[in-house]
Amino acid sequence: MTNKIIAFIPLRKDSKGIIGKNHKYFNGKPLFQWILDTALKTQKFDEIWVATNDDIIKKILVEVYPNKVLLFHRSNKNADDNSPTTHVVLEFLNEHTYLQNDKLILLQATSPQTSVYDIQAVIAKIIDNQYDSVLSCLRLKHFRWTEDGDSLDYNWENKPRRQDYKGYLIESGAIYGSTIQAILQSKQLISGTVGTVEITNQFAIEIDEPIDWEIAETYVKCLQNEEKKRFLPRVY
Numbered sequence: 001m002t003n004k005i006i007a008f009i010p011l012r013k014d015s016k017g018i019i020g021k022n023h024k025y026f027n028g029k030p031l032f033q034w035i036l037d038t039a040l041k042t043q044k045f046d047e048i049w050v051a052t053n054d055d056i057i058k059k060i061l062v063e064v065y066p067n068k069v070l071l072f073h074r075s076n077k078n079a080d081d082n083s084p085t086t087h088v089v090l091e092f093l094n095e096h097t098y099l100q101n102d103k104l105i106l107l108q109a110t111s112p113q114t115s116v117y118d119i120q121a122v123i124a125k126i127i128d129n130q131y132d133s134v135l136s137c138l139r140l141k142h143f144r145w146t147e148d149g150d151s152l153d154y155n156w157e158n159k160p161r162r163q164d165y166k167g168y169l170i171e172s173g174a175i176y177g178s179t180i181q182a183i184l185q186s187k188q189l190i191s192g193t194v195g196t197v198e199i200t201n202q203f204a205i206e207i208d209e210p211i212d213w214e215i216a217e218t219y220v221k222c223l224q225n226e227e228k229k230r231f232l233p234r235v236y
């Protein structure tokens with residue numbers, strides 16, 4: 001039997017940083033639709049689930065995505081400010097039956113710049129069964145220092161050129177992939193043997209605060225304008 005690949009997008013009703021963040025319009029459509037549309041374009045998922053307690057989002061799903069997306073009615077208990085994402089994932093898995101080696105790919109709406117390529121890269125890495133979990137990462141090339149003035153990346157008497165510096169990976173917060181077995185055993189999204197995927201967008205922003213929203217929206221507009229220019233007729 002072929003193992004399933006399940007997309008899971010957790011959305012909650014309230015947000016202290018940005019009111020109604022997940023359904024607030026971001027460059028022409030509700031924020032959550034950016035990652036949902038990208039998941040649909042990926043064409044790798046057997047099921048795409050949206051878990052929410054937000055009636056506005058539920059209404060959009062019914063009207064815009066009939067027969068395309070599955071809705072999980074997230075409990076309010078697992079949607080407050082203190083609820084980790086793992087709680088809603090476990091709530092979902094406790095109500096559905098999957099094989100131990102099925103894969104769950106969690107996608108965050110707060111990372112609207114996530115690309116089809118990035119999602120496919122995470123899927124490709126976890127379906128080869130070498131890893132229990134895979135997460136998306138960003139590569140940064142900033143030299144790090146401690147509060148005590150100690151360099152973590154080089155001897156200050158022999159500072160490397162930035163282009164020669166490999167940098168380091170940080171968790172992007174955009175994509176997490178794991179086997180169902182690993183999640184149920186560890187009660188975590190990341191456990192066991194962990195793999196990383198370096199995402200393609202070096203300017204990817206996780207939207208938590210109003211300033212994040214403004215920066216991300218401006219950047220996406222720039223990308224859209226560049227894309228439009230590619231298809232404009234040349235003027236000679």
